Amino acid sequence: MDGSHANAASAPAAAGGGEGTQRTLNPYVTGNSVIAMKYKDGVIMACDTGASYGSTLRYKSVERIKAVGKHSLIGGSGEFSDFQEILRYLDELTLSDHMWDDGNSLGPKEIHAYLTRVMYNRRNKFDPLWNSLVLGGVKKGPKGDEKYLGMVNMIGTHFEENHIATGFGNHMAVPILRGEWREDLTFEEAVKLIEKCLLVLLYRDRSSINKFQIAKITTEGSTIYPPYALKTNWGFSAFENPSQGAVGTW
């Protein structure tokens, strides 16, 4: 216990490549918000396909939602390389699950619990995976098909909800979802609701881009749709002649 705290104090000196410890100090290439919600047949998840390098939009075609096993989808915001590392961990996990060959497969609840332990343990070592992960899926349980949606952040805070959004989405999309989400949304209604949230983020989040991917998971399996753009509306009269009525504008 003493070691980890002492490391934290001396690490800034050592992190520059001196003795031993190297750990994440800041995120570099980061992904935006991920929005997800349960709907009638399963779980729907969406995010944009951009990854920023500070204030530069460095990558424009990045897939931040991936299928995990047969029953789950994972969406990641935050440091993209850490998300790729997590996908490697999940590959190992699903491989050894498959190798057991016992007829069981890991469901979304189990994968969420696994990711929570991974994130928390990395936080304990002061070397976090700088991500907010959204885990959604459907699996047959004792009460029939059970939908699951959960989130875990970089220090291990985790919870389960009917609708989740990370990053800026937490501030802008969650209020919309809290007002309009219902248990029995059809797929088309869920897409409309999620597009409403994506549009708000597009207008108001500086790092958001107009290229989105929607993914869904049902008992039939997962589908990640090809990227597409949303229609935006900039035709407000105040935008057309912005300096009208302003004295001495430049």
Place this chain on the structure above:
Amino acid sequence: MARFDPYENNGGTCVAVAGADYCVVAADTRLSVGYSILSRRHSKIAHLADKCVLASSGFQGDIKALQKNLSAKELLYEHNHNKKMSCPAMAQLLSNTLYYKRFFPYYAFNVLGGLDSEGKGCVFTYDAVGSYERTGYSAQGTGATLMMPVLDKQLKSRSPLILPARDAVTPLSESDAVDLVKDVFASATERDIYTGDSLEIIVINSSGTRRDWIELRKD
């Protein structure tokens, strides 16, 4: 540049009240971070043993890890001793578990409630590094300072400051104690931004454990 902080306070308040033959443990269900609410229906309560319930507020990552840790140790105890852990035994275990991480603490403010081996209500209250005390009632968390003064007066317990030392369990009936706990949460919800949404109440007595939910203000 973003500096990594391994802790965050997810807020919330926990209360436990011990009576002659019952114990009430209650906690709100709001999970917050900064000025945002992450979930309105997140439980802070863990059932560690038959007559032993833990309520914790603070950093949720640490709380869940601590509760899992204690559950696992309780199971080992059952396997080794062929009986469930008593509440005072769990109280000592919790203190030791917390102190074990004295130099990188669990950011968890705990309140342990249940029945002791004689069937009397007991409440143990903790700080983040394991110093604890058996008492008749306690509140921990962001709304605790708003609740304790009210509990001090309204539970009509014997003052712990008067000698000879006596049990501080409340002479109130079970239903009166539950009503007071509901009232005290409703009051704290008014002024503490981190407390609210709904209240989960556990009542432990000789016939078992009962669970109750009531709604609280959501603003």
